[in-house]
Amino acid sequence: MTYRYRIYPSLEQETRMLSWLETCRSVYNYALRERKDWIGSRKCQIDRCSLQSEYIIPADAPYPGYYPQKKNLTQAKKVLPHLKDVHSQVLQDVLGRVDASFEAMRQRGHGFPRFKKFGQYRSFLFPQFKTSPVQGNQIKLPKIGWVPITLHRPIPDDFDIKTVRVVRKHSGWYVVLCIQADVSIPEVPPHGHSIGIDVGLEYFLSTSDGEQIARPRFFNKLHRKLELLQRCLKRKQKRSNQRAKLIQRIGRVHEQIAASRLDWQFKLAHHLCDQAQTIFAEDLDFRIMAKGMLGKHTLDAGLGQFLNVVLPWVCFKRGVYYVKVDPNGTSQECPDCGARVKKDLSVRIHECHECGSVKPRDVASGQVINARGLSGVQIASGRDLSGFQVTDARQDRTKLEYFKSNLEKPALYA
Known part of the structure; x- marks a missing residue:
């Protein structure tokens, strides 16, 4: 199940989260461009040139999938130090989004993934927590700190918080908590009126x-x-x-x-x-x-x-x-x-x-x-x-x- 709550970050925390969104957007666009260039270099036929300019990529170059891009992310942090400010798993989830968009294009017939313009990347995900990040009326986000949260409904007992997604909307900032419990619910049979x-x-x-x-x-x-x-x-x-x-x-x-x-x-x-x-x-x-x-x-x-x-x-x-x-x-x-x-x-x-x-x-x-x-x-x-x-x-x-x-x-x- 997913529960959504409103959070109220400070000015410093909000500035940092906005910079994270822009960093995630740049990583998303770079990963998408890397895949498009690899695909475009394979579309040009041998006896003719493409109507558009394409990068010449060696034939033995592997496809930049999720795991190769995830491996190159570590090398990119050495060249671009501002990537170190963002949580590592948050950047890995960005590459997962790119991979999911290509899978949707192949399996469900969706259109080719598009680049994100300024302000169009509105959320980032923390995919793993050892303990519950919610204590009282605050939630602890890695590298951001304790943020006030409005718990308008309590989290049920015996439920663990698996992921936390931070969403930016026009009305403010929100967190979407994915909670899970080890219970089996039987299917409902047809009955009654x-x-x-x-x-x-x-x-x-x-x-x-x-x-x-x-x-x-x-x-x-x-x-x-x-x-x-x-x-x-x-x-x-x-x-x-x-x-x-x-x-x-x-x-x-x-x-x-x-x-x-x-x-x-x-x-x-x-x-x-x-x-x-x-x-x-x-x-x-x-x-x-x-x-x-x-x-x-x-x-x-x-x-x-x-x-x-x-x-x-x-x-x-x-x-x-x-x-x-x-x-x-x-x-x-x-x-x-x-x-x-x-x-x-x-x-x-x-x-x-x-x-x-x-x-x-x-x-x-x-x-x-x-x-x-x-x-x-x-x-x-x-x-x-x-x-x-x-x-x-x-x-x-x-x-x-x-x-x-x-x-x-x-x-x-x-």
């Missing part, structure tokens, strides 16, 4: 029980204030103190928007856990929705944050079973008779031509999600939970394969 939830933009959430929750517009509430501040920012001289102060004010407004959104989503997740012990949701990729014409509203609602981060974590804490189901055709199917009722996005009322069922479209979709979830759990576990009859053999096999793959994962990551 179940609901299916359908998320959208007209209504943020609609449940299979008929409850519909409107989408709060967090960005629109402070849109005018941001517009005025950014208009003033355009007239400020670059690299001036007034421009830096205005950028900090704008950042605080964005933090206020994000904090209000996260607080509302946590309260909504607890509200859902009070109603049911089993929750089913659609397995959607909201990155596609964020690129469409309604992308601004999708990002403002934070649908992906709610379904992928907030709700699984609250369900894990509350002992509620949470799993995602196949999203294909949930809004085109009648929850009462199973008939296929085609309708576009402009049609917000579900009207079945077979059984005559009439209800809101999102509520009908939530009931279909709930039925799919219960049928999938029933097929995978062999228990009768819902009485829902699957009549299509092809649909039966598809749901069996899908839910077996989901039931193998812990409920927290489902």
Whole structure:
């Protein structure tokens, strides 16, 4: 688990931490440039030259991976003495970030890592502690000293602090404590009352029980204030103190928007856990929705944050079973008779031509999600939970394969 607390460093400590961030940024950019030059020297073909100038690196030169760069860091400290001021493990974690970004590019299809501009490197990590650095209302950071901390919630007993990340935000300095305990938590089985939830933009959430929750517009509430501040920012001289102060004010407004959104989503997740012990949701990729014409509203609602981060974590804490189901055709199917009722996005009322069922479209979709979830759990576990009859053999096999793959994962990551 991770806990975040506010810290209040002195002027001397803050100056030192800012210099650490800039040193980490320079190490990050140098390591990234070293890898890009090695890759660029291998892209040029034998019979032609590259359109860009590339460094000529010997063919037998090894790839500058994590461990070679980590070894060269010791030699770099002899040439650049200011690197010795930063904690050694903090600099090693910077090289780990570079390596993780290249792994993400290869495995998950992310773009090529970018260089960090001035002020874009905002955190550094202490990856190891022998004893707890928190004593009373202070935390001891290596080479920085004792820093006052606001423990707004106590650290649980029998939990050890593994890592401490120092984060710089526009509102101040924070520490993120990663705590761990040697306990085994059993997976939550499906039990109790179940609901299916359908998320959208007209209504943020609609449940299979008929409850519909409107989408709060967090960005629109402070849109005018941001517009005025950014208009003033355009007239400020670059690299001036007034421009830096205005950028900090704008950042605080964005933090206020994000904090209000996260607080509302946590309260909504607890509200859902009070109603049911089993929750089913659609397995959607909201990155596609964020690129469409309604992308601004999708990002403002934070649908992906709610379904992928907030709700699984609250369900894990509350002992509620949470799993995602196949999203294909949930809004085109009648929850009462199973008939296929085609309708576009402009049609917000579900009207079945077979059984005559009439209800809101999102509520009908939530009931279909709930039925799919219960049928999938029933097929995978062999228990009768819902009485829902699957009549299509092809649909039966598809749901069996899908839910077996989901039931193998812990409920927290489902």
